[in-house]
Amino acid sequence: MAFFLSHFAIANKFSPPMLDIKILRTKREQVIKALEKRGLNATNQIDTILELDDKRRQIQTTMDEKLAEGKKLSRLIGDFFKEQKIKEANQLKEESILLRDEAKALQEQLQEVEKEQLNALLELPNTPSDKVVYGRSAEDNEIVAQWGNIREWNELLKPHWELAEKHQLIDFELGVKVSGAGFPFYTGKGARLQRALINMFLDHNIDNGYREYQAPLLVNEASGYGTGQLPDKEGQMYHVTEDNLYAIPTAEVPLTNIFRDSILDEADFPVKLTGYTPCFRREAGSYGKDVRGLNRLHQFDKVEIVCIEHPEKSYERLEEMVKQVASLLEKLELPYRILRLCGGDMGFTSALTYDFEIYSVAQQRWLEVSSVSNFETFQANRLKLRYRDAERKTQLCHTLNGSSLALPRIVAGLLENFQDDQGIRIPKALQAYTGFDRI
RNA sequence: GGUGAGAUGGGUGAGUGGCUUAAACCAACAGUUUGCUAAACUGUCGUACGUUAACGCGUACCGGGGGUUCGAAUCCCCCUCUCACCGCCA
Known part of the structure; x- marks a missing residue:
C-alpha cells in the first residue's frame, strides 16, 4: 500500500x-x-x-x-x-x-x-517516584545518609590543584598547550593513580555481578537520540561533522543503546553492565571558580554502571546500586553523603535520583562524584526496549544507571583529604592497584 | 580512496505487479509418545497502532524516504548502512 x-x-x-x-x-x-513535585502544573x-x-x-x-x-x-x-x-x-x-x-x-x-x-x-518530564519530595532547588534535597569523618580544616591544607602541581601528578598547562583548558595531562604517579582507580572501580563492579564492556567513544546520531542527549543537548557534545559522529559525554550512551530496539525475556533480568570510558563535554558557558583544577573538565574518566530491570524490581535494583557505590567510597575511605534529589533538582528523565557527594576539605565543599537514577520506562519508551511478560505480551523495561565512579573529583578528594607533612597517603584498598602507598 | 555485490521475520533463505493473507528449513516454546535422555509427531511461533468485556477482527511495516499503479517485498528516483576484493595502514 x-x-x-x-x-x-x-x-x-x-x-x-x-x-x-x-x-x-x-x-x-x-x-x-x-x-x-517538580513545581509543574501539567x-x-x-x-x-x-x-x-x-x-x-x-x-x-x-x-x-x-x-x-x-x-x-x-x-x-x-x-x-x-x-x-x-x-x-x-x-x-x-x-x-x-x-x-x-x-x-x-x-x-x-x-x-x-x-x-x-x-x-x-515537553513533559518524567514523573517523580513516591519517595521524591517537592522542592525548588538543590537546597531542598534530602540528605539520606552520611558516612566518614570530616577532617578539620586548617590553613595548611592545600587545594588539589596545588598538590597536583607540587607532586607532579597533573599538568594543566601542558594540556592547555596541546589541547586547551579542561584537557589535563596526568603524569607519573598521577597517571598511575588514574589507571589504578579505573581498575579498582571495574573490579568492584564486576565482583557485584556486572559484565564489563569496552564501548565505542564516538556514536552515531541515532544513539544520541536514543538516550536523549539529542536534540536537547546538542551543544554540549563534541560533534565530528565530517562523519556525523558524536563524542560520548558518558558511557551511558553506548551502553544503553546496546539495547535500543530490542525485546528481552524475563529470564534476562537483571541486565548489569559496566564500562570505563573517557567522557567528553563541551561545558559551553561554564567558567569561574567552580571549574578550577579537576572540578570541571572537557575530558575526564568515568566508570559507569547500567542496569535494565523488570518494572517490579527496579527500585530494589536502585537500592543495590546505591549500596554498591557507597561501599566503593568506603573502600576509598572518603567521607561522603547521599542525597535524594527533590522534584525541582532532578533531571528531566529521572524518576528518582541519588547523588553522592564527597567532602573536599581544602575547598571546604561537597563535590558530586556519582548520580544514580531510575528512569523507569521513560528512556525505554523511546529506545523501544521491551521484554516479554508471562503472557508473551511486550512491556517496557525499566532502565537505571549511575557513575561508579567519576574519577576527577575522586582524585581531588583523595589528594585534599589524605595530604599530610610527608605527602599524600593512599588508602589501603587502593594500594594493590597503585603499587605504592604514598605520593 | 577505487571497484563490485547486497539489505526480506530470532537465524538461513525463496519470492520481479494481484490466492504473498511473506514459502521452506533451522532455532525457540507448548503438547503427545516415552523408564530417563534423545528422536519422532502435533501445534504455536514478528512488531506497532486501532477496535473489542474477551476470543478475535482491522490497518501498517520486507534498510529509510519519495514516486508510478485500482493494486508494490517486487518497477522508478534519492538516502543510509553492510559485505567482498584492491590500495593504504595501527
Missing part, C-alpha cells in the same frame, strides 16, 4: 525519551500529582495530549476502514481483469481512486495530530 505512510512513521523517528502515552491515559491524576498540557490522543484514534479507525475497503476493491479489480470484465473493472477503479484520496487526506490529518501530540509529550 504505497499510497499510505505508516501511521507510526513519525513516532518511529528517533526522538528523546518521554512519558508513555498509555500511562497518561490510565493514570492521568497520578501523573499530574507526581509532576507537581493539567492543561496533559489534557491537550489526551484530546489529541482521542482525535488520533478516531482518525485512525476511519482511515483503517477506508483502507480495508480499498484493499478489497483492488482484489476485485484484479479478478475482473482476469475474467476479461474490463468495464466492471474500470468502474471499480474510479471508486477505488476516491477511496484512496479519502484515505490519503485522513493520513495527512493523522500525521499532523501525531506530530502535535509528540511535541506536547516531549
Whole structure:
C-alpha cells in the first residue's frame, strides 16, 4: 500500500525519551500529582495530549476502514481483469481512486495530530517516584545518609590543584598547550593513580555481578537520540561533522543503546553492565571558580554502571546500586553523603535520583562524584526496549544507571583529604592497584 | 580512496505487479509418545497502532524516504548502512 505512510512513521523517528502515552491515559491524576513535585502544573498540557490522543484514534479507525475497503476493491479489480470484465473493472477503479484520496487526506490529518501530540509529550518530564519530595532547588534535597569523618580544616591544607602541581601528578598547562583548558595531562604517579582507580572501580563492579564492556567513544546520531542527549543537548557534545559522529559525554550512551530496539525475556533480568570510558563535554558557558583544577573538565574518566530491570524490581535494583557505590567510597575511605534529589533538582528523565557527594576539605565543599537514577520506562519508551511478560505480551523495561565512579573529583578528594607533612597517603584498598602507598 | 555485490521475520533463505493473507528449513516454546535422555509427531511461533468485556477482527511495516499503479517485498528516483576484493595502514 504505497499510497499510505505508516501511521507510526513519525513516532518511529528517533526522538528523546518521554512519558508513555498509555500511562497518561490510565493514570492521568497520578501523573499530574507526581509532576507537581517538580513545581509543574501539567493539567492543561496533559489534557491537550489526551484530546489529541482521542482525535488520533478516531482518525485512525476511519482511515483503517477506508483502507480495508480499498484493499478489497483492488482484489476485485484484479479478478475482473482476469475474467476479461474490463468495464466492471474500470468502474471499480474510479471508486477505488476516491477511496484512496479519502484515505490519503485522513493520513495527512493523522500525521499532523501525531506530530502535535509528540511535541506536547516531549515537553513533559518524567514523573517523580513516591519517595521524591517537592522542592525548588538543590537546597531542598534530602540528605539520606552520611558516612566518614570530616577532617578539620586548617590553613595548611592545600587545594588539589596545588598538590597536583607540587607532586607532579597533573599538568594543566601542558594540556592547555596541546589541547586547551579542561584537557589535563596526568603524569607519573598521577597517571598511575588514574589507571589504578579505573581498575579498582571495574573490579568492584564486576565482583557485584556486572559484565564489563569496552564501548565505542564516538556514536552515531541515532544513539544520541536514543538516550536523549539529542536534540536537547546538542551543544554540549563534541560533534565530528565530517562523519556525523558524536563524542560520548558518558558511557551511558553506548551502553544503553546496546539495547535500543530490542525485546528481552524475563529470564534476562537483571541486565548489569559496566564500562570505563573517557567522557567528553563541551561545558559551553561554564567558567569561574567552580571549574578550577579537576572540578570541571572537557575530558575526564568515568566508570559507569547500567542496569535494565523488570518494572517490579527496579527500585530494589536502585537500592543495590546505591549500596554498591557507597561501599566503593568506603573502600576509598572518603567521607561522603547521599542525597535524594527533590522534584525541582532532578533531571528531566529521572524518576528518582541519588547523588553522592564527597567532602573536599581544602575547598571546604561537597563535590558530586556519582548520580544514580531510575528512569523507569521513560528512556525505554523511546529506545523501544521491551521484554516479554508471562503472557508473551511486550512491556517496557525499566532502565537505571549511575557513575561508579567519576574519577576527577575522586582524585581531588583523595589528594585534599589524605595530604599530610610527608605527602599524600593512599588508602589501603587502593594500594594493590597503585603499587605504592604514598605520593 | 577505487571497484563490485547486497539489505526480506530470532537465524538461513525463496519470492520481479494481484490466492504473498511473506514459502521452506533451522532455532525457540507448548503438547503427545516415552523408564530417563534423545528422536519422532502435533501445534504455536514478528512488531506497532486501532477496535473489542474477551476470543478475535482491522490497518501498517520486507534498510529509510519519495514516486508510478485500482493494486508494490517486487518497477522508478534519492538516502543510509553492510559485505567482498584492491590500495593504504595501527
